[in-house]
Amino acid sequence: MIEPIYITGAGVVSAIGVGKEQTLSALNAGTTGIGTMTYLDSCHRDIPVGEVKLSNDEMVQMLGVDNDPLFTRTALLGRLALREALDQAGLTRDRLTDVHLVSSTTVGGMDLREQNHAQEKTCDRLHALMGTHSCGNSTQMIAAQFGQFASLSTVSTACSSATNAVITGANMLRCGLADIVVVGGSECLSRFHLNGFNALMILDRQQCRPFDRDRAGLNLGEGAAYLVLESARSVEERGVTPLCRLAGYGNACDAFHQTASSPDGEGAYLAMSQALEMAGMKPGDIDYVNAHGTGTPNNDLSESQAIKRLFGSDIPPVSSTKSFTGHTTSASGTIEAVFCLLALQHHFLPVNLNWHNAMDDGIIPVIEPRQADLRNILSNAFGFGGNDSSLIFTIDHA
Amino acid sequence: MSQPNMYIQAAEQLSIQQPLSQQWMSEPVLTDHLLTTAMAPNYRDFIDPREARRMGGLIKRALVTTLKVLRDTGIEHPDAFITGTSIGSLVYTERLLDALDESEEAISPTYFMQSPHNTVGSALAIFTHSHGYNTTYSHGACSFDWAVMDAWMQMRLGKIHTALVGGYEEMTQNCFELLQKAGYVGQPGMVPCAEMSMSMMLNTQCSDNCLCQLSGVAMGNLAYRERMRQQLAQMLEAAHLSTTGVSAVMTGKNGNPDNDACYDGIVADLLPDAPLLRYKHLFGENYTASAMGVYAAAHCLAQGRIPDCLHDNNRPARCIKPSAILLVNQMDQQEYSLMLLTKI
Numbered sequence: 212m213i214e215p216i217y218i219t220g221a222g223v224v225s226a227i228g229v230g231k232e233q234t235l236s237a238l239n240a241g242t243t244g245i246g247t248m249t250y251l252d253s254c255h256r257d258i259p260v261g262e263v264k265l266s267n268d269e270m271v272q273m274l275g276v277d278n279d280p281l282f283t284r285t286a287l288l289g290r291l292a293l294r295e296a297l298d299q300a301g302l303t304r305d306r307l308t309d310v311h312l313v314s315s316t317t318v319g320g321m322d323l324r325e326q327n328h329a330q331e332k333t334c335d336r337l338h339a340l341m342g343t344h345s346c347g348n349s350t351q352m353i354a355a356q357f358g359q360f361a362s363l364s365t366v367s368t369a370c371s372s373a374t375n376a377v378i379t380g381a382n383m384l385r386c387g388l389a390d391i392v393v394v395g396g397s398e399c400l401s402r403f404h405l406n407g408f409n410a411l412m413i414l415d416r417q418q419c420r421p422f423d424r425d426r427a428g429l430n431l432g433e434g435a436a437y438l439v440l441e442s443a444r445s446v447e448e449r450g451v452t453p454l455c456r457l458a459g460y461g462n463a464c465d466a467f468h469q470t471a472s473s474p475d476g477e478g479a480y481l482a483m484s485q486a487l488e489m490a491g492m493k494p495g496d497i498d499y500v501n502a503h504g505t506g507t508p509n510n511d512l513s514e515s516q517a518i519k520r521l522f523g524s525d526i527p528p529v530s531s532t533k534s535f536t537g538h539t540t541s542a543s544g545t546i547e548a549v550f551c552l553l554a555l556q557h558h559f560l561p562v563n564l565n566w567h568n569a570m571d572d573g574i575i576p577v578i579e580p581r582q583a584d585l586r587n588i589l590s591n592a593f594g595f596g597g598n599d600s601s602l603i604f605t606i607d608h609a
Numbered sequence: 610m611s612q613p614n615m616y617i618q619a620a621e622q623l624s625i626q627q628p629l630s631q632q633w634m635s636e637p638v639l640t641d642h643l644l645t646t647a648m649a650p651n652y653r654d655f656i657d658p659r660e661a662r663r664m665g666g667l668i669k670r671a672l673v674t675t676l677k678v679l680r681d682t683g684i685e686h687p688d689a690f691i692t693g694t695s696i697g698s699l700v701y702t703e704r705l706l707d708a709l710d711e712s713e714e715a716i717s718p719t720y721f722m723q724s725p726h727n728t729v730g731s732a733l734a735i736f737t738h739s740h741g742y743n744t745t746y747s748h749g750a751c752s753f754d755w756a757v758m759d760a761w762m763q764m765r766l767g768k769i770h771t772a773l774v775g776g777y778e779e780m781t782q783n784c785f786e787l788l789q790k791a792g793y794v795g796q797p798g799m800v801p802c803a804e805m806s807m808s809m810m811l812n813t814q815c816s817d818n819c820l821c822q823l824s825g826v827a828m829g830n831l832a833y834r835e836r837m838r839q840q841l842a843q844m845l846e847a848a849h850l851s852t853t854g855v856s857a858v859m860t861g862k863n864g865n866p867d868n869d870a871c872y873d874g875i876v877a878d879l880l881p882d883a884p885l886l887r888y889k890h891l892f893g894e895n896y897t898a899s900a901m902g903v904y905a906a907a908h909c910l911a912q913g914r915i916p917d918c919l920h921d922n923n924r925p926a927r928c929i930k931p932s933a934i935l936l937v938n939q940m941d942q943q944e945y946s947l948m949l950l951t952k953i
Contacts, residue, residue: 328707336792339790364751367745368727379744382759385766407718407720407721412718462743464743469728596727596735596743
C-alpha cells in the first residue's frame with residue numbers, strides 16, 4: 212500500500228469526442244470513432260483511422276489563440292486535453308508555480324516535419340525549427356498556453372508513453388518533490404507512423420477486432436489525455452474533491468523483441484503483478500481490466516496469456532476500448548485511464564466493439580453494455596521494445 | 610522515509626575522445642570541426658560482428674558503453690534501465706522520411722521498427738535479458754537529467770537498488786544543418802556538434818570501485834529562481850556541505866553567447882565565487898551532453914584531481930583537489946537541472 216495519490220482533474224480528446232462528456236456518451240452508446248481518413252494526407256485512404264474530428268484551424272479557434280505556423284497537431288490536441296484537466300482541478304495560471312507537468316509523445320511534431328522534409332536542404336529557419344521539433348519541444352508547446360509550470364518532463368516509450376508518464380508523476384508525488392503533477396500524453400496521426408505500422412503489416416483494413424479470432428491488426432488513432440495527480444495534503448489544503456485514486460502501478464520489460472510481444476506475455480504479467488502488489492490487492496480485487504488489446508494477432512494472444520496467468524480461472528470483465536478510438540499510441544495510456552475513471556464514476560463496463568468469435572486460448576471480452584459497480588480497474592499499455600506498464604485506479608465509494 | 614545513499618559505481622563513454630577510456634584527462638582530443646562523429650571502439654570485444662552489422666550506430670554505441678559498465682560492475686541485470694535521448698534513432702527516422710518522400714508504397718519495416726526513441730533502452734534490455742523497470746526520457750537537453758532523477762526517486766522509494774542510466778545521441782549531416790539554422794549548434798565560436806554515448810551504474814551500495822556519490826539532483830523552471838536557490842541549499846544541507854564546500858561548478862557552456870550567458874546568470878545566483886569547469890569543448894554539444902558532464906565530474910572525483918583542460922579560463926579561481934562538484938545544465942534558457950556529486 213502506498214500513500215494515496217488522488218486524481219482531481221482529467222481531460223481527454225480522441226476520435227469519440229472532445230472532453231469527458233462526449234466521450235462518456237460515445238462509450239455508453241457503443242459508437243466508434245474509427246472511420247474514413249479525412250484530415251491525414253496519405254495515399255492509404257482505404258485504411259480506417261480514429262481521427263479527432265477537427266481540423267487544426269478548428270482546434271486553434273477552440274483554444275482561443277492566434278495561429279502559429281509552428282503549431283503541431285500533437286500540441287493542439289494536447290492543449291485541448293490539458294485545458295480540460297486543469298479547469299476541472301481548478302488550477303489557474305497563478306497556481307502553476309507549484310504544478311509539474313510530465314507529458315509524453317513519440318510522433319511529436321512529425322506531422323510538420325514530414326510535410327517539409329523534402330525541402331529541408333534549402334529551408335529557412337522556421338522550417339528548420341519544424342524539422343528539429345523534439346518530444347520535449349512538444350511538451351513545451353502544449354504547456355506554453357497555460358503559464359509557467361514548476362517543471363516539465365517528457366517520456367517517450369512508444370505506445371506505453373502516457374502510462375509511464377503517470378508513473379513518473381506518481382513517483383514525484385511520493386518522493387515529496389511535488390504536490391500536484393499533471394501527467395499524460397498527446398499524439399496526432401502522421402504519415403510517418405501510419406506507413407510504419409503498414410509496413411509491419413499490422414493494420415486492419417476493416418474496423419479493428421480486439422480479442423476476436425479473426426482479428427487482423429490495429430487501427431491507428433490520435434488524441435490526448437491528461438490527469439491531475441495530487442497528494443492528500445494538497446487535496447485537503449485546496450478543499451478539492453478527488454475523482455478517484457491511482458492505487459498502484461507497475462513497469463517491466465518484456466525483453467523479447469523490438470516489435471513483438473513474447474508468447475507468454477512475461478513483461479505484461481510482471482507489470483500487472485507489480486501494480487497489484489503496490490496496491491496491496493489480490494487479483495480477485497480487480498473488477499475490470501481495460502486491456503491494451505490492440506487487435507494485432509500477436510498482442511491479443513500475448514496479453515490473453517498474461518491475463519490468464521495472473522487471474523487464473525477467475526478472469527474479471529475485460530475489454531479493449533481501442534475498438535472505439537483506434538490505437539492512440541503514446542496517448543493511449545491516459546486516454547484509456549480517463550475511460551476507466553468514467554467507468555468508475557458512472558458505474559458501467561465499457562464494451563469491446565466488433566468482437567464475434569473467441570480466439571483459441573484467448574480471453575472473452577465484454578460485448579454487451581452493462582451497469583456495474585466498479586471499485587478497482589486495471590489498465591494496461593504495452594509499447595514497442597516490450598516497455599510494458601499497468602495502472603490501477605480505485606474509487607472510494609462513500 | 611529512509612534515504613539511501615547513491616553512488617556512481619562506473620561510467621563509460623564513447624564520444625570524440627578515446628573510446629572507453631579516461632585518456633582525455635591527460636591527452637584530450639581537440640577538434641575544430643563543426644560536426645564530429647564518435648570514435649569507434651573495438652565492437653568485437655562486446656558484440657558478435659554478425660549481430661553488430663544489423664544494428665544502427667546509436668544502439669551499437671549504447672550497447673558497448675552499457676556492456677562495459679555491466680562487466681566492470683559485475684551486475685548482469687540491473688533493477689532498472691533508464692535512458693535519456695532527445696532525438697533518438699535519428700538515422701532510421703530520416704531514412705523513413707526519405708523513403709516517404711519517394712512514395713508511400715515501398716516502406717521498409719526496419720526503419721520504422723528502429724525509429725522510436727525507446728528503441729535504445731529496450732534494445733539494452735533485450736540484449737541483456739533484463740525484465741526490470743525500463744523507461745526513456747526525451748526532454749531535450751534535460752533528457753539524461755530526467756533519467757537520473759527517475760533513478761534517484763525510485764532509489765529513495767526503495768523500489769530499486771541498481772540502475773543503468775544512460776544518455777545517447779547520434780547526429781546526421783541533415784539534422785546538423787537544420788539545427789545550425791535553428792541556432793542550436795554550428796555557430797561561430799561554438800564547440801563541435803557531436804555524437805555521444807554514456808552509460809553509468811547507479812547503486813545504493815558503496816563498493817571499492819565506486820567513482821563518487823550522487824548527493825543530489827533537482828529540476829525546475831528558470832522562471833522560479835528562488836526555488837532553484839532553495840533546492841541547492843537543501844541539497845548542500847543533505848550532503849552536510851556549506852557553499853564553500855563545493856569545490857567547483859561544472860556548466861554546459863559551449864561558446865554560444867546566449868547559452869553561456871544563461872549559465873553565467875545561474876552561477877551568479879547560486880555560487881558566484883566557485884571555480885568553474887566546462888566539458889563541452891572536449892565532448893561536444895548534443896542534447897544528452899549533460900551525461901558527459903556527469904561522467905567527467907565522476908572521474909575527477911574518483912581520481913581526486915581536475916585536469917587543467919576542464920577549467921573555464923574566464924575564471925581565475927582553480928580547483929585542484931575536488932571533493933564536491935555541482936553540475937548545472939540548462940535547456941532553452943527555460944529549464945534547468947542541478948546535480949551534486951561528492952567524493953567518497
